[in-house]
Amino acid sequence: MGRGRLSLVAVALAVAAVLLGAAGAGQASSRRGKVEVQPARTYGYLDLGRQKGYRLVLYVPNKRVVVIYGFRFEHGEGESFGIRYSLYAVRNRGDLDQGEVRARFGSLGRVDLRFRPNGKVSKDGPQSGCEGGSEIAQSGSFVGQLSFQGSGNYFHLSSSGGRAYLVHSPRLKCEAGQADEVPSGSVRGYVTPSPLISDRHSIALFDAVGHSHGRQVRISAVHQEGSAPGAEVQVGIAESRHGVAVGHGIYLEGGRGTLLTSLPGAHPATATLAPPAPFFGKGVYAEESQSWSGSLGVRLAGLKVPLTGPGFHVHLCVANPLKDRNGCEYFKGEPPADERAPRPGWVLR
Amino acid sequence: MRVGRVAAAVLVVVVFACFGGSAAAAAKGRAPERWLDMYLQGSDGYSVHISSGPSGHLNLKVSKGWFSATYVTRDQLPAPDRVKAQLRGMGTVSVRFHPRGPVRQPMTPYCSKRQRPTLQPGLVRGTIRFSGERDYFQVEADEAKASMEVPKKWNCRYAEKDVEFDPSERDWVSKFTATGDGVFFLARRYQPGALPTGDALYFTETGELFKKTPDLPWLLIWREIKVPAPASTFQDAHPEHLTISPPPPFSGTGSLVRTPESVFTWRGDLALQFPGLDPIPLAGSTFEPGYCLREWGCIDQHLD
Numbered sequence: 130m131g132r133g134r135l136s137l138v139a140v141a142l143a144v145a146a147v148l149l150g151a152a153g154a155g156q157a158s159s160r161r162g163k164v165e166v167q168p169a170r171t172y173g174y175l176d177l178g179r180q181k182g183y184r185l186v187l188y189v190p191n192k193r194v195v196v197i198y199g200f201r202f203e204h205g206e207g208e209s210f211g212i213r214y215s216l217y218a219v220r221n222r223g224d225l226d227q228g229e230v231r232a233r234f235g236s237l238g239r240v241d242l243r244f245r246p247n248g249k250v251s252k253d254g255p256q257s258g259c260e261g262g263s264e265i266a267q268s269g270s271f272v273g274q275l276s277f278q279g280s281g282n283y284f285h286l287s288s289s290g291g292r293a294y295l296v297h298s299p300r301l302k303c304e305a306g307q308a309d310e311v312p313s314g315s316v317r318g319y320v321t322p323s324p325l326i327s328d329r330h331s332i333a334l335f336d337a338v339g340h341s342h343g344r345q346v347r348i349s350a351v352h353q354e355g356s357a358p359g360a361e362v363q364v365g366i367a368e369s370r371h372g373v374a375v376g377h378g379i380y381l382e383g384g385r386g387t388l389l390t391s392l393p394g395a396h397p398a399t400a401t402l403a404p405p406a407p408f409f410g411k412g413v414y415a416e417e418s419q420s421w422s423g424s425l426g427v428r429l430a431g432l433k434v435p436l437t438g439p440g441f442h443v444h445l446c447v448a449n450p451l452k453d454r455n456g457c458e459y460f461k462g463e464p465p466a467d468e469r470a471p472r473p474g475w476v477l478r
Numbered sequence: 479m480r481v482g483r484v485a486a487a488v489l490v491v492v493v494f495a496c497f498g499g500s501a502a503a504a505a506k507g508r509a510p511e512r513w514l515d516m517y518l519q520g521s522d523g524y525s526v527h528i529s530s531g532p533s534g535h536l537n538l539k540v541s542k543g544w545f546s547a548t549y550v551t552r553d554q555l556p557a558p559d560r561v562k563a564q565l566r567g568m569g570t571v572s573v574r575f576h577p578r579g580p581v582r583q584p585m586t587p588y589c590s591k592r593q594r595p596t597l598q599p600g601l602v603r604g605t606i607r608f609s610g611e612r613d614y615f616q617v618e619a620d621e622a623k624a625s626m627e628v629p630k631k632w633n634c635r636y637a638e639k640d641v642e643f644d645p646s647e648r649d650w651v652s653k654f655t656a657t658g659d660g661v662f663f664l665a666r667r668y669q670p671g672a673l674p675t676g677d678a679l680y681f682t683e684t685g686e687l688f689k690k691t692p693d694l695p696w697l698l699i700w701r702e703i704k705v706p707a708p709a710s711t712f713q714d715a716h717p718e719h720l721t722i723s724p725p726p727p728f729s730g731t732g733s734l735v736r737t738p739e740s741v742f743t744w745r746g747d748l749a750l751q752f753p754g755l756d757p758i759p760l761a762g763s764t765f766e767p768g769y770c771l772r773e774w775g776c777i778d779q780h781l782d
Contacts, residue, residue, distance in 0.1 A: 333740040355778045358739040389738040392718065447740070451717050451774040 167259060167301040167308035171225050173244065175271050176291040180284040187240065187275070187289075192225045194218055195232040195240065196319055197277055199284055203381070211381035215279055215430050218319040218374040228295055230271065235371035238277030238286070244295045245269050258307030262299035269293055280375065280430055320376025322347040322365020324460040330354045332448045333390045334457040335400050335414070337421055339441035344368040348412075348427075348436050350388045350402055351457075354450045360388035362404040364427050366434055377430040379407065393449040400445050412437045414445060512558040514575055515637040516602050516624045520617035528561075528571060528606070528622075529637060536563040536571060538608060540615060544705055545727075545753065547610070550698040559626065561602075566688055566697040569608030569617075575626055576600050589634035597636055598626040611754030651772050652714050654722060654734065656744055656765040660685050663750075663760045665722050667712040677709035680724040682750050684758065701752050703727065718742075718777075720769060727751045732761035734769055742767055742779040 170191050177185035183199035190196065196218045203211035217237065223229030228244030246269035253264045271293045277286040301308065326349055328334055333352040338345070345367045352360045365378040383404040390400045397417035402425060403410070410424030421443045425436045446457035511532040518526040520540065527539045530553045538549040554562045559575040577600040584597055602624040609616045629635045649672035656663040664681040673679060683702040690696040705724060713721040720734040732748035744767035749757040763781075770776040 352740045354740075355780050356741075357780065358737075358741045385739065388740075390740065391738070392736055449717055450777050451769075451771050454775050 163305050165303050165305055165308045167261075167298075167303055169300040170298050171296065172298070173225060173228075173230065173271075173293065173295045175242075175289065175293040177275075177286055177289075178291055180286075183284055185284060185286065187230070187242075187271075189221060189225055189230055190319070193221055194316055194319060195221045195230055197234070197240075197286070199279060209382035209384070211379065212325075213379045213429075214377070215283075216320040216374075216376040216378075217277075217279075218316045218376075219372060220316060225295075233372070234277060235373045237280065237373060238275075240273075240275045240277070240289075242271040242273040242275060242289055244293060245272055246295070255301050256303075256307065256309075259301040259303035261301035264296060264298045266294050266296045269295070280377075280432075283430065317367065317369060317374045320367045320374045321345065322363075322367055322376065322378055324349050325363050325378075325380050326351045326361045326460070327353075328457050328460045329455055330450070331446070331456040331458075332450050332453075333360070333388055334444070334446040334448075334459050335388060335390070335402055336444045336459060337412075337436070337441040339436075339438065341438075341440050346434060346436065346441075348402070348425075349460075350383075350404070352388055354456060358385040359383050360404075362387060362402075362408070364408075364429070364434075364436065366429065366432065377432065379427070379429060381405070390445065390447045393447045395447075398445060398447065408436075414443055416445075511629065513627045513629065513635065513637060514558060514561060514602070514624065515627060516573070516606070516622045518606065518617050518619055518622045520608075520615045522615050524610075524615040524617075526608070526617050527637070530561045530563075536561060536565075538565065538569075538571070540610060542615075545701075545703045547699060547701045547752070549608075550700070552695050564695055565608060566694050568610070568697075569606075571604075571606050571608070573602035573604030573606060573622075573624075575602050575624055577626065584636050586634045586636050589631065593631045593634045595627050595629040595634060595636050597628075600624050600626065614754035652712075653770050653772075654712075654714075654720055655768040656732070656760060657768075658760075658762075658765040661758060661760065661765075663765075665712060665724065667709060667714065670709075673706050675706040676711075678707045678712040678724075680705045680707060680711075680722075680728060682728075682758075682760065684752070703750065703752065714769075717771065717774075722748065724748075728760075729757065730761075734767055742769070742777055744779075 172191060173189035175187040177187055179185065182201045185199045188196045188198060196216060198214060198216045200212055200214040203213060217234055219232045219234055221230055221232050223231035230240055230242045233239045246267040249268040251266045253266065255261050271289045273289060275286055275289040322345065328351055330353050331351045332354045335350045338347045348364045350360045350362045360383050362383050363378065363380040365376065367374065367376045381404065387404050388400065388402055391398045397415065399416065400414040402412045407428045409426055409428065412421060412423040412425030414421045421437050421441050423437050427434050427436060444459060446459055448457050450456070513529055513531040516528040520526045524540050524542045528536065530536045534553050534556065535550050536553045540547045549565055549568070551563050551565055562572045564570050577598050579599045582597045582599070583594040585594060601621055603621050606617065606619045606622060625637065627636055649668050650666040651669055653664065653666040662683045666679045668677050668679065670677055681702070681704045683700065686699045688697040705728065707725045711723050711725065718736040721731060723731040728748065728750050730747035730749050732744060732746040734742055734744050736742055744761050744765050746761040748761040749759050751757045766779060766781055768776060768778045
C-alpha cells in the first residue's frame with residue numbers, strides 16, 4: 130500500500146481485519162502439508178467519514194459480500210480502552226471486478242455504486258511467508274447511490290463521498306499458517322461474534338454463548354496473569370433481519386470487581402460477572418446448580434439485551450499459572466460460535 | 479529521601495564505569511586503572527573497606543556477618559594515590575597513600591594466572607572518620623593498612639576477592655520476590671541440605687540516594703542482608719498461597735494470596751530492621767510480587 134493512504138485507512142482496515150477476519154475463520158484456504166494457497170481476491174474499501182464519534186466504512190471483503198460497519202474507540206477510567214462496533218453484511222449483487230457494488234440492506238438502506246479510479250496505483254509485495262505477485266491498489270472514489278440508516282438510529286448515510294480503494298490481490302503460495310483465511314460463504318459469518326480478546330496467559334476466563342429467536346449472543350471475560358484487578362470483557366450480538374446479517378459488539382476493560390471466581394480446584398466453582406456500563410446488573414454462575422443467572426445485560430445500539438439465562442452454554446476456566454503455563458487458551462482453535470455444538474458442561478482446572 | 483529508580487540508574491552508571499578494564503585502557507593508550515583500598519576495623523565488630531577507583535567515586539563498605547552497607551559519594555581528588563571525600567555529615571575521608579614493601583601479583587578466585595592484578599602494599603595517612611546512622615558503628619583513624627591495585631580484568635580485583643556465600647542457582651525449589659520503591663526482597667527455599675544452615679534464604683537490598691545540595695555532595699547508600707533460616711519459615715505447600723516469616727532482623731509475616739479477582743496480593747506486617755534505621759516494611763500494596771516454582775514456572779503480579 131502507498132504510504133499516503135496508510136494513515137487514513139490503516140486503522141479502519143485493521144479493525145475490519147479483526148472484526149471480519151475472525152468471522153471468516155471457519156474455512157481455511159487450501160492447505161496441503163507445509164504449503165497453503167491463498168486464492169486471488171478483489172476487495173474494496175470506502176471511507177464514509179465520522180458520525181457521532183463512529184468511523185463509518187463500506188467494506189467489500191470479496192466479490193460476494195458487502196459490509197457496512199462503524200466503530201468507535203472509547204476511553205474509560207484511567208487508561209482503560211474500549212471499542213464499540215456495528216456490522217451489517219449482505220450479498221453483493223454487483224461485479225466487483227468491474228468495480229460494481231450493488232446491495233440491498235432491507236429497510237436499512239441500499240447501495241448502488243461504481244468505482245472510479247483516479248489513476249493512482251500502488252503495489253505491495255506479498256505478506257511475510259508468502260510468495261507470488263504484488264497486490265495492486267487503485268485509489269479513487271465510488272459514485273452512485275448510497276443510503277443507509279444504522280439500527281438504533283445512531284448514524285445515517287446518504288453520500289458515497291470519501292476516499293476509496295479497489296485492491297486486487299493475486300494468488301499466493303504461502304508457508305502453512307501464513308495465508309489469510311478465506312471468508313466463509315455465509316454472510317452471517319461476517320457478523321458472528323468471535324473473541325477479540327487474547328486468552329493466552331489468561332488465568333480466569335468466562336465465556337457464555339446463547340441463542341434465542343435467531344439471535345446469537347456471546348459474552349466473554351478474561352483476566353490475564355499479572356494484570357491489575359479487573360477483566361477484559363467483550364459482548365457480541367448477531368442476528369439476521371430480512372436478509373441482512375447484523376452484528377453489534379463492545380469490548381472494554383472493566384475495573385475491580387468485573388470478574389470474580391472461585392480459586393483453582395475449588396468445588397463447587399462459582400463466578401460473578403459485573404462489567405461497567407453499558408452493561409448493567411450482575412450475572413452469577415454456580416457449578417453446583419449448573420446455572421447462569423442474574424440481572425446482567427447490555428445496552429447496545431438501541432438494544433437492551435439480557436446476558437444470562439438457561440439458554441446459555443457456559444465455560445469457566447480458572448487456571449493455575451504455575452501449572453497451566455499458557456493459561457486457559459480456550460478460544461484457540463475453536464470452531465466459529467455459530468457452528469459449535471452445545472457444550473457438555475463445565476471444565477475447571 | 480528515597481529515590482529507587484534514580485538509585486538504580488546510578489548503579490548502572492557505577493557498574494558500567496567499573497567495566498572498563500585496564501587492559502582495554504592500556505590498549506587505547508590511557509593510563510591503567512588504579513584502585514586504592516583501605517582496611518579498618520570499626521566499633522561493635524564492624525569491618526570497614528574503603529576504596530576509590532577510576533570512576534571517581536569513593537565506596538565505604540561496612541560489614542558484619544550477613545549485613546553490609548555501602549556508602550558511595552564523589553571522590554574530590556582525581557589523583558590515584560589520594561582520596562578526599564565528604565560523606566554528607568556522616569564523616570570524611572582525606573588520605574594519601576604511602577607504598578610499603580614489594581609489589582605482588584596475588585591470585586584471585588576464578589581468574590587465570592595471566593589475569594592476576596598488580597598490588598602495591600602500603601598504608602594511608604590522613605583522616606578517616608565515619609559514623610553510621612544513629613551511631614550504629616564508628617570508625618576513626620589517621621592511618622590504615624592499604625594497597626594500590628592495578629587489575630588486568632574488572633572482575634579479577636584482589637580487594638574484592640571475598641566471594642560471598644551464595645548457594646547454587648540449581649538448588650532452589652521455589653522462590654519469592656517483592657520489588658518496591660528502592661527495596662528488593664528475595665526469599666528462596668532450597669533442596670534439603672543445600673544450605674549449611676536451614677533450607678531457606680532471605681535476602682534484602684535497599685538503595686537510597688541523597689541528591690546533591692548546594693552545601694552537601696550526593697550520597698548513595700546500598701544496604702543488604704542475607705539470612706539463612708529453617709524451611710518452616712517458607713510455607714508454600716499450596717501452589718497459590720505462600721506465607722513467609724523470616725527470622726530477625728526480619729519481623730512479622732508476609733502472605734501471597736490469590737484473590738477472587740485472580741490478582742496475587744502480597745500483604746502482611748513483614749519488615750526488616752537494618753542497623754541504625756527504623757524497620758522497613760517489606761509487604762503491602764506498593765510491592766510487586768513474583769513467585770516461582772522451579773519445576774513449573776513463575777507468577778508475576780504487576781501493580782495497578
